[in-house]
Amino acid sequence: MSTPSLLILPGDGIGPEVMQQVRRIIDWYGDKRGLKFEVSEDLVGGCAYDKHGTPLHDDTMAKAQEVDAVLLGAVGGPQYDTLDFSLKPERGLLRLRKEMDLYANLRPAQCFDALADFSSLKTDVVSGLDIMIVRELTSGVYFGEPRGVIKEGNERVGINTQRYTESEIARVARSAFELARKRGNKLCSMEKANVMESGVLWRDVVTEVHQAEYPDVELSHMYADAGAMQLTRWPKQFDVIVTDNLFGDLLSDLAAMLTGSLGMLPSASLGAPMENGRPKALYEPVHGSAPDIAGQGKANPIACILSFAMALRYSFDQGAEADRLEKAVEKVLADGVRTADLLQAEGAKPASTSEAGDAVLAAL
Amino acid sequence: MSTPSLLILPGDGIGPEVMQQVRRIIDWYGDKRGLKFEVSEDLVGGCAYDKHGTPLHDDTMAKAQEVDAVLLGAVGGPQYDTLDFSLKPERGLLRLRKEMDLYANLRPAQCFDALADFSSLKTDVVSGLDIMIVRELTSGVYFGEPRGVIKEGNERVGINTQRYTESEIARVARSAFELARKRGNKLCSMEKANVMESGVLWRDVVTEVHQAEYPDVELSHMYADAGAMQLTRWPKQFDVIVTDNLFGDLLSDLAAMLTGSLGMLPSASLGAPMENGRPKALYEPVHGSAPDIAGQGKANPIACILSFAMALRYSFDQGAEADRLEKAVEKVLADGVRTADLLQAEGAKPASTSEAGDAVLAAL
Numbered sequence A, B: 001m002s003t004p005s006l007l008i009l010p011g012d013g014i015g016p017e018v019m020q021q022v023r024r025i026i027d028w029y030g031d032k033r034g035l036k037f038e039v040s041e042d043l044v045g046g047c048a049y050d051k052h053g054t055p056l057h058d059d060t061m062a063k064a065q066e067v068d069a070v071l072l073g074a075v076g077g078p079q080y081d082t083l084d085f086s087l088k089p090e091r092g093l094l095r096l097r098k099e100m101d102l103y104a105n106l107r108p109a110q111c112f113d114a115l116a117d118f119s120s121l122k123t124d125v126v127s128g129l130d131i132m133i134v135r136e137l138t139s140g141v142y143f144g145e146p147r148g149v150i151k152e153g154n155e156r157v158g159i160n161t162q163r164y165t166e167s168e169i170a171r172v173a174r175s176a177f178e179l180a181r182k183r184g185n186k187l188c189s190m191e192k193a194n195v196m197e198s199g200v201l202w203r204d205v206v207t208e209v210h211q212a213e214y215p216d217v218e219l220s221h222m223y224a225d226a227g228a229m230q231l232t233r234w235p236k237q238f239d240v241i242v243t244d245n246l247f248g249d250l251l252s253d254l255a256a257m258l259t260g261s262l263g264m265l266p267s268a269s270l271g272a273p274m275e276n277g278r279p280k281a282l283y284e285p286v287h288g289s290a291p292d293i294a295g296q297g298k299a300n301p302i303a304c305i306l307s308f309a310m311a312l313r314y315s316f317d318q319g320a321e322a323d324r325l326e327k328a329v330e331k332v333l334a335d336g337v338r339t340a341d342l343l344q345a346e347g348a349k350p351a352s353t354s355e356a357g358d359a360v361l362a363a364l
């Protein structure tokens, strides 16, 4: 097999500095484990707008379609807030998701033992927590038409459309059932079938896929509002959760926050398999661009490093190497290395972004 | 002024038994405080469907339009799950909200000192918590057209429409600014303006209302996913939150769960003032119909009792009497009276629904 290719899109804010640490990890795998990648780099988000007048240049889009996996840092910043909707940094990310057809967004919410105290939840509620949220990522109200702000009489009216086809629901349900089989064999599907017809269809299709293809997996359904409650009350009741794009946006962020360490959480966005058998894939940390601390060497690079671990597992079939990297991160945390976002004691000296990178490399 | 009128709709599940305790409180106010109400009772939800084949009879709807305030218990139950969408118990509640035009749903999330330990969150994160979520209740994706499950080719497609007019946003924003002025003078508005045009309009209109009418209130904006995170991380940063119907559904349930005591939380749904100056109003507990414990005398009546306290305050201008009732509830909790939902110690004997009612009456 030819050398696998990686497109790196550091993006805005803390994106570039956390990605710099990931590049060191990638180099380490090439030097020490004989796992070489062909790495290229390009722009997305506000920095792409600054250079090209668009948050994602067509050439970058074309490159993303060709590589084996994309690694993204973060997009956005206050200087872009007044830009027209179609030019906002987020549109670059959304275009990547849509055109690469990355329909299954995997967001693990895992509580690291060393950090359980850091959660706003009681330690016994979150210690050992390990759930996986599968969020539909290419449809729903994020992309449905008609949309826009129109004029009716002398009033403005804001419109968006939630729209799901049967096959869109079925394919992400399959991704979730497959994951459940590899984990605790339990899937909970969340929607608002009590008030939204798109939720009724969601529930029906998930149930049909279950009966026809995954009867061995334990399936339950929950309204999304009850889901938000139950995630807060006792998150360990869940194993895998599958939900739509918008509910998934809120619920996965909520689940992430339960762990107390947003700077730790990676995500994978997967599409259908390409000719070489690998899924189209984009990996990114769950945290945002954190413009307030950008460029100061304070950012936590671990979420981005763990996103690369997910790439090793889901794109490159290197589960053992992914385990190795995840173990290294756990060791670093157990050793007490803490970037500023993870500091509790007043006066304790935080590790810088590159010191955290150093520690992970040393642990590897 | 003539005797104020109350329509009581106990609904399904635990609705009737918690409402029974509220009736005792209403009687107490008539006997002991000279606050008489003309009370009538009717059906909503599954029980209305059982009797009339519809979750809300037109006559009940007409009565609700005439009275000074409606008190509702809860709707829904598993035996109605297979009913057609248009006949589900929830449709009765949604019709009341829509036809009475109850656009501002006030959901206080308050943590009672005596119950802070009961939260899944750390005590210092929630003790003393007192926030108010104002949820738009008559528009958005709950009511937007087109909607339904249609056939396209040989695929089913589920569709719902998020739709907000400028005036719908402005009026609920005003309700929230007014409340903020009476509280901590701080309002946070939540939407997804980064991905939804209806959110862009929401943000614009809230900002315009702020500048034109409430420049003295401190206003901030937050994306709803970040809002879910921040509510989990440090809820005390908020005073009043205003958001749309669907985000409000999830975020207010999340906020409710932070307090650890869903059985304690009331809500008010308010519309425009009627001829007599009172707003159209419906009061209901935040908890659902809890079919699993219905009819066993286990349910916590306090959320429903506090909903009546909100009625005293917002419909009948009896702020002092509302305070009295809320104080009585606090005393009961401080005295250690606990229904089954609030029991922590194994072997402790829970108070029944009517014993909890007894205790509140005694404290009054």
Ligand SMILES: CC(C)[C@H](C(=O)O)[C@@H](O)C(=O)O
Residues within 6 Å of the ligand: A090, A093, A094, A249, B194, B195, B225
């Ligand atoms: C940045 C934004 C467009 C994005 C989303 O809403 O999907 C983010 O919140 C996420 O969850 O990845």
Ligand SMILES: CC(C)[C@H](C(=O)O)[C@@H](O)C(=O)O
Residues within 6 Å of the ligand: A194, A195, A225, B090, B093, B094, B249
């Ligand atoms: C019962 C249901 C229709 C309702 C809603 O979704 O609004 C409930 O969850 C609520 O929050 O009052």
